[in-house]
Amino acid sequence: xxxxxxxxxEGTRLRPMTANQPKPLLPVVNKPIMEHVLRLLKRHGFDExxxxxxxLATLIRNxxxxxxxxxxxxxxxxxxxxxxxxxxxxxxxxxxxxxxxxVISGDALTDIDLTDMLRFHRENGAMVTIGxxxxxxxxEFGIIIVDEQGRVQRFLEKPTWGQVFSDxxxxxxxxxxxxxxxxxxxxxxxxxxGDVFPGLVEDGEPVYGYIAxxxxxxxxxxxxxxxxxxDVLKGLVDVEIDGFEMSPGVWVAEGAEVDPEAVLKGPLYIxxxxxxxxxxxxxxxxxxxxxxxxxxxxxxxxxxxxxNVYIGASTNLRGCVVGKNTDVMSGAxxxxxxxxxxxxxxxxxxxxxxxxxxxxxxxxEAGAVVNTNVIWESRGQRSLFGPRGVSGLINVEITPELxxxxxxxxxxxxxxxxxxxxxxxxxxxxxxxxxxVVSALTAGAIDVRDLEAVPMxxxxxxTSQSGVSGGIAIRTTPGDPQSVDLIFLDDSGAxxxxxxxxxxxxxxxxxxxxxxxxxxxAELSFPSRTVEGYAHELLRRIDTSGVAEAEMxxxxxxxxxxxxxxxxxxxxxxxxxxxxxxxxxxxxxPTDTLAKQMRxxxxxxxLVSSSGADFGVRFDPVAxxxxxxxxKGELIDNERALLVxxxxxxxxxxxxxxxxxxxxxxVAEQVARFHGVEVQWTPTATDELTKAAKAEDIVFAGDGxxxxxxxxxxxxxxxxxxxxxxxxxxxxxxxxLSQIDGRIPQAHQLRRSVPTPWxxxxxxxxxxxxxxxxxxxxxxxxVRVVEADGSWALVLPDTAEAVTHIWAEGPDSDAAQRLLDSxxxxxxxxxx
Numbered sequence: 001x002x003x004x005x006x007x008x009x010e011g012t013r014l015r016p017m018t019a020n021q022p023k024p025l026l027p028v029v030n031k032p033i034m035e036h037v038l039r040l041l042k043r044h045g046f047d048e049x050x051x052x053x054x055x056l057a058t059l060i061r062n063x064x065x066x067x068x069x070x071x072x073x074x075x076x077x078x079x080x081x082x083x084x085x086x087x088x089x090x091x092x093x094x095x096x097x098x099x100x101x102x103v104i105s106g107d108a109l110t111d112i113d114l115t116d117m118l119r120f121h122r123e124n125g126a127m128v129t130i131g132x133x134x135x136x137x138x139x140e141f142g143i144i145i146v147d148e149q150g151r152v153q154r155f156l157e158k159p160t161w162g163q164v165f166s167d168x169x170x171x172x173x174x175x176x177x178x179x180x181x182x183x184x185x186x187x188x189x190x191x192x193x194g195d196v197f198p199g200l201v202e203d204g205e206p207v208y209g210y211i212a213x214x215x216x217x218x219x220x221x222x223x224x225x226x227x228x229x230x231d232v233l234k235g236l237v238d239v240e241i242d243g244f245e246m247s248p249g250v251w252v253a254e255g256a257e258v259d260p261e262a263v264l265k266g267p268l269y270i271x272x273x274x275x276x277x278x279x280x281x282x283x284x285x286x287x288x289x290x291x292x293x294x295x296x297x298x299x300x301x302x303x304x305x306x307x308n309v310y311i312g313a314s315t316n317l318r319g320c321v322v323g324k325n326t327d328v329m330s331g332a333x334x335x336x337x338x339x340x341x342x343x344x345x346x347x348x349x350x351x352x353x354x355x356x357x358x359x360x361x362x363x364x365e366a367g368a369v370v371n372t373n374v375i376w377e378s379r380g381q382r383s384l385f386g387p388r389g390v391s392g393l394i395n396v397e398i399t400p401e402l403x404x405x406x407x408x409x410x411x412x413x414x415x416x417x418x419x420x421x422x423x424x425x426x427x428x429x430x431x432x433x434x435x436x437v438v439s440a441l442t443a444g445a446i447d448v449r450d451l452e453a454v455p456m457x458x459x460x461x462x463t464s465q466s467g468v469s470g471g472i473a474i475r476t477t478p479g480d481p482q483s484v485d486l487i488f489l490d491d492s493g494a495x496x497x498x499x500x501x502x503x504x505x506x507x508x509x510x511x512x513x514x515x516x517x518x519x520x521x522a523e524l525s526f527p528s529r530t531v532e533g534y535a536h537e538l539l540r541r542i543d544t545s546g547v548a549e550a551e552m553x554x555x556x557x558x559x560x561x562x563x564x565x566x567x568x569x570x571x572x573x574x575x576x577x578x579x580x581x582x583x584x585x586x587x588x589x590p591t592d593t594l595a596k597q598m599r600x601x602x603x604x605x606x607l608v609s610s611s612g613a614d615f616g617v618r619f620d621p622v623a624x625x626x627x628x629x630x631x632k633g634e635l636i637d638n639e640r641a642l643l644v645x646x647x648x649x650x651x652x653x654x655x656x657x658x659x660x661x662x663x664x665x666x667v668a669e670q671v672a673r674f675h676g677v678e679v680q681w682t683p684t685a686t687d688e689l690t691k692a693a694k695a696e697d698i699v700f701a702g703d704g705x706x707x708x709x710x711x712x713x714x715x716x717x718x719x720x721x722x723x724x725x726x727x728x729x730x731x732x733x734x735x736x737l738s739q740i741d742g743r744i745p746q747a748h749q750l751r752r753s754v755p756t757p758w759x760x761x762x763x764x765x766x767x768x769x770x771x772x773x774x775x776x777x778x779x780x781x782x783v784r785v786v787e788a789d790g791s792w793a794l795v796l797p798d799t800a801e802a803v804t805h806i807w808a809e810g811p812d813s814d815a816a817q818r819l820l821d822s823x824x825x826x827x828x829x830x831x832x
Contacts, residue, residue, distance in 0.1 A: 001118070002096060003046040004089055006172075007034055007106035008054030008079055013221050016341035016359040017321060022056045024106040025063060026225065027306060029232045029241055029287055030253070030271045032063065033219055034106040036239045038070055044114040046102060047072050050095045052088040054079040065502050085172070086190040093181050103174040103192075105218075109228045111238035112173060112214040121175040124150065126208040128180055128200060131173030133216045144170055146209040155198050168209065171216050214238075222339055226319065229304055230285040233267035241269065253290070255416060262294075271307070273416070273514055289324065291412075291514050306342070308512045320352075323360065325511050343511070384508060385501045387686070387799065389487040391477055394429045398484050400436040407437040407472060408515075409508035410488055411444025413500070414469050416520065421471035421489075423451040423459035425562055425622050427590035429484050430474040437472050437486075438524055445516035448524045453585070455562040455623035457718040458534045460493030462527070464714070470496075475622050476591040494690040494716050535570045541713045542724045548575030550731035553613045555579045555629075556723070557604050560586030561621030566720065576727060579611060591621055601627060601635055609633030614730060615737050619719050625706035626719040628726075630737040639664070642702045643671055643744050644737060645722070648729040649700040650675035659692035659701035659709075662780050662794060663807050665747035683781035684796065690716055748816045749809040754827045756804040761797045764804060767830035768795045768823070785823075791815060793823045 011023025018026065024034035041049060049072055053060050057078050067074035077092040089096075089103055100121070102114065112131060121129040130152065132144055145154040146168070170193055183199065184190050200207050215237035217228045231237050233249065243253035249266025252258060256270045261278035268282050271290040276282065279296035286300045289307035294300065296313050303317040311317070312330035320334045323342035331349040334340065338352045341360035346352070350364045357373040364370055384390050390406060392398040414420070422438055424430035434450075441448050449468070451459055456473060463471035471489035488496045488504065496504065507513070516522065553576065558564045560582045571578045581604065589596065601618055608616040608629050616629040628641045636644060643665070646658060650672050657678045660668055664681075672679045677699070682692045686703070693701040693709045693716075701709035708722035709715060730737065756764055768783045776786040782796030782805075791810040798805060804827050808820035 001046065001099060002101045003041050003049045004092060004096070004101055004103045005034065005037060005041070005049055005051045005106045006085065006088060006103065007051050007060055008057075008082065008088055009107055010055040011107065011220075014219075014225065016339055016357050017222075017225070017323060019341055019359055020056070022053075022060055023219075024060060026107070026219070027289065028109055028219070028225075028228050029239075029251075029269050030289055030307075031240070031242070033109055034060070034064070035070070036109060037104060037106055038064070038067070038072060038074075039240060040111060040114065041102075041104070042070060042072055044118075046114070048075075049073070050075045050077060050092045051106070052077050052079065052092055054082055054088070062502055063506055065499055068499050082189065083187070084189040084191045084195075086184045086192045086196050087188060090181055090184040090186055090190065093186075096178060096181065098178060100175060100177050103172075103176065105172040107220075108172060108216065108218045109232075109237060109239070110171070110173070110214060110216040112171070112212040112216060114173075117173070117210045117212065118175060120150070120210045121208070124206065124208050126175070126206045127177050128197065128205075128207045129175040130197070130207070130209045131171040131216075132168045132209045132211045133171050134211065135169050144168055144209050146211070150208045150210065152197070152201055152207040152209050155193055155201070168211060171212065172218075173212075222321065222337060225321070226285075226302060226304060229287050230267075230302070233269060233285055233287075235267075242272070243269070275517070291512065295330070312348070329366075384505050385496075388477065388485045389495065391483060391485045393482055394484050398433065398486065400433060403433045403436040403486065404440040405508060405511070405513070406486060406504075407440035408444055408513040409504050410470070410472065411441050411446045412507045412512060412514040413504050414446060416445035416514075416516070417447065417522070418469035419447045419449060419467055421449045421451055421459060421463045421468060423454050423456075423462075423471065423473045425475040425590050426453055426560075426585045426587050427476045427484075428587060430476065430590070433474050433484065433486070434472075437474070441472075442522040442524055443516055444514050445520045445522050447522045449527050450524060451527065451530050453562050453565065454530060455566060455720060456487075457623055457714065457716075457720050458531055458562075458566065460489065460716045460718070461534050461537070461714055462493075462530055463489045464491070464493035464716075478591055478620065479593060481589065481591050481593070492690075492694075492715060495687050497687050497691075498685075531566045532569075535566060535573070538570070538713060538721055538724060539573060542710065542721060542728065544574050544724060544728045544731075546731040547727055550734070552576040552727060552731050553578075553611070554727065555581065555604060555608050555611065555613045555616035557581040557600055557616070557618035558583050558623075559592065559600065559619055559621050560584060560589060561619065561623060563619045563621075563623035563720065566623075570720070570724070574724065574727065579607065579613070581607070597627075601629065605629045605633035605635060607633075615726075617723050617726075619723075620706070623719045624717050626708075626723055627706055628737070630741065632738055634738070636737065636741060638706045639704045639747070639749075640741065640744075641706070642704045642708075643668055643747075644740050645702065645708060645726060645729075646700065647671050647675070647740055647744055648726070648733060650677040652729060652732070653677065653699045656697045656699040657695070659689055659695075659698050661689060661703055662778070662782075662784060663796075664704050665749045665809055666790070666792070667745050667747040671744060681778075681780055685781075685799075686717075688781075747809065748811065748813045749807060750813075750816045750820045751808075752806050752820055752824055753798075753803045754806065754824055754831075755802060756797065756827065756831060757802055760831050761804070764827055764830040765795070765797065768826060771823075771826045787819070791819055793819050795823055795827060 007024040011018035025032045243251045246252045251269040253272035255273040258276045259278040262276045263281040268286040270288045274288045274292040276294045277296045280294045280298045283301035285302045287304045292309045294311045298315045300317045302319045304321045306324035308325045310327040316333045319336035320338040322340045325343045328346045329348040332346045334352045335354045337355035340358045345363040347366035349367045351369045424434045473487045477483035604616045618627045628636045661684045662681045682688045707717035710721045772785045778784040784794040786792045794807040796805045810816035
């Protein structure tokens with residue numbers, strides 16, 4: 001059974017707290033209201049959830065993502081204009097067909113027993129069951145009268161006191177049968193209580209009211225927001241509180257520092273890594289956000305302080321809310337009902353009287369007495385991460401200041417005292433930015449092991465060692481010497497997962513940076529013999545037997561990159577005769593342009609053929625990918641090279657599985673099957689291939705772009721390990737690369753990119769699914785449609801650009817071209 005969480009409201013009554021964030025993201029005891037709702041749904045078995053969004057929808061998507069962190073599967077449906085409570089659910093109808101569903105508000109705090117409500121719904125054979133709650137003041141809610149059996153008799157939306165005929169109000173929690181949506185007009189503003197439910201009751205349909213016993217609070221006003229915090233602290237609502245109960249009613253989260261001389265009178269909550277100094281007094285129902293600082297002699301009572309707030313010495317705060325990243329300087333006083341937006345500065349001795357609203361990004365001057373609202377409007381934000389980490393023009397988009405903020409955000413996502421590696425390519429820009437990154441990490445209480453200039457595989461390998469929590473590598477953008485990439489690594493040396501990227505981006509966008517106190521400033525070290533350790537482990541784990549006996553001769557082009565730091569010593573220990581090119585660090589050309597790459601490959605081919613070498617390889621400047629030239633000096637393109645390496649690996653392993661992206665030719669399946677190996681198809685994203693390669697039975701993975709993963713050594717792409725493995729495979733096979741290539745069937749695969757505006761990408765993919773009809777459809781990544789003869793086409797929207805990519809493969813080139821043209825036409829028609 002699915003759930004619908006309605007999260008489209010603007011929360012205008014809660015401004016300025018909602019001036020630039022949606023109401024469902026407002027924290028209640030340091031968790032967004034909507035997170036409490038989703039955790040309630042999860043507890044009652046509602047894993048599949050549709051979220052309807054409208055106001056600042058991107059912020060909600062960025063925070064919760066696909067729901068993986070909560071163990072749920074979230075889908076988002078956006079309203080271009082507000083459609084009302086029923087219209088927004090109708091807008092999500094495609095996700096709700098064929099089964100009952102529950103509707104719940106994303107901005108109400110509750111612990112109602114949804115399982116019991118579902119039982120009530122089923123036992124009564126109801127078409128709709130409305131969750132009801134008895135409240136003392138029903139004026140702001142819809143009143144509902146039910147008979148003794150619970151059947152609804154009458155509705156009244158938001159009455160006056162003269163119209164009040166019951167204290168049972170509509171909680172906005174509904175369980176419905178799918179046919180109810182047939183009564184809601186598509187694309188129109190329709191309300192459940194005002195339009196749909198009265199019509200159902202009038203028609204005699206079984207509409208029931210379930211009077212709930214649990215807690216429910218519609219957090220719609222500043223007063224209810226503060227009371228909801230207090231109710232959680234009093235234990236009146238069953239929600240999760242992160243942290244431990246240091247004394248009765250005093251909750252302290254991980255990493256918080258509370259001086260023994262501070263006065264704490266619970267119930268209250270102190271967030272993670274917050275600091276409360278000696279002499280500070282925190283009274284009942286106070287909530288401190290993460291990384292908040294409360295200085296000596298400060299007094300807080302019934303005050304909600306969001307993340308990264310500084311509360312100066314001798315301040316006095318009562319019954320107010322202070323938004324994130326705000327500084328309240330010494331001696332300031334904030335009275336009951338005052339609301340301070342985010343990133344404000346309340347200077348020394350300022351006085352804010354009762355119910356004053358200060359909108360974000362405002363400064364209240366020292367000594368000012370403020371009796372009226374200080375107003376500001378909302379702002380926007382953009383996405384940081386692309387397919388290569390965080391990328392942009394050097395000193396224009398990627399500046400040292402940006403690098404500091406990004407590294408500070410990354411440090412904040414890790415525990416104090418964690419160890420992080422830093423590394424770079426040979427460029428001066430990367431060297432400059434790395435210095436900024438190191439400073440920010442150590443200032444955030446993160447120990448840094450600076451590997452300096454090393455190949456990316458060495459950086460990933462060093463980051464995957466025990467005791468290391470992650471890494472930051474900086475390199476020049478491939479093909480663009482004017483740009484740079486900041487690549488964030490997890491503890492396995494792989495790129496951060498999308499969920500971890502979203503977490504980092506949330507911290508960055510809200511400037512929720514953790515700073516170390518003077519005694520916590522972390523250490524910077526320069527580990528010795530990093531490259532030697534990598535080479536030793538590589539030769540220990542990769543089979544190079546037979547290379548010396550076969551008297552292998554190869555030509556290697558290091559491209560003037562960081563591979564030059566390891567290749568000479570490594571190749572000397574393998575026993576092959578090696579001719580190296582561009583074997584020096586080249587700061588002037590730290591990346592490959594297409595012209596430089598083709599020129600170097602042509603020269604490599606000429607040297608391979610003239611010297612009688614067995615084959616040649618060219619690394620990219622960070623040694624993560626490689627291009628292969630056969631013994632005739634002819635370049636084997638990357639997609640074909642993947643098949644050649646796959647054939648060699650599979651022939652030797654004879655069992656297990658290989659991981660390949662869905663865009664790979666299905667000839668790969670023939671090659672694998674011939675050797676008794678199974679193919680696991682993965683999405684095209686790099687992190688998906690890396691994730692698949694972590695399985696124990698995966699013996700090989702490749703992306704078709706020169707990246708190869710050898711799980712016996714590393715679970716990430718490694719050009720150096722791939723070259724050493726290839727050397728051993730060719731030596732033991734006693735076949736040339738052209739012979740191996742010749743025995744593999746030819747693939748007939750074509751690709752095209754069709755410009756597609758962002759606004760129509762969803763409708764384009766729906767048109768593709770509809771056009772597929774009853775043909776086999778695979779949705780591993782995009783939509784792959786398989787024809788009866790085995791031909792297939794894959795339609796995949798680009799994640800970073802306004803284009804849709806189409807792949808087609810057939811028994812011959814003409815068939816592939818016809819298939820490509822037909823699906824390109826489907827995409828173009830859908831665009832209108």
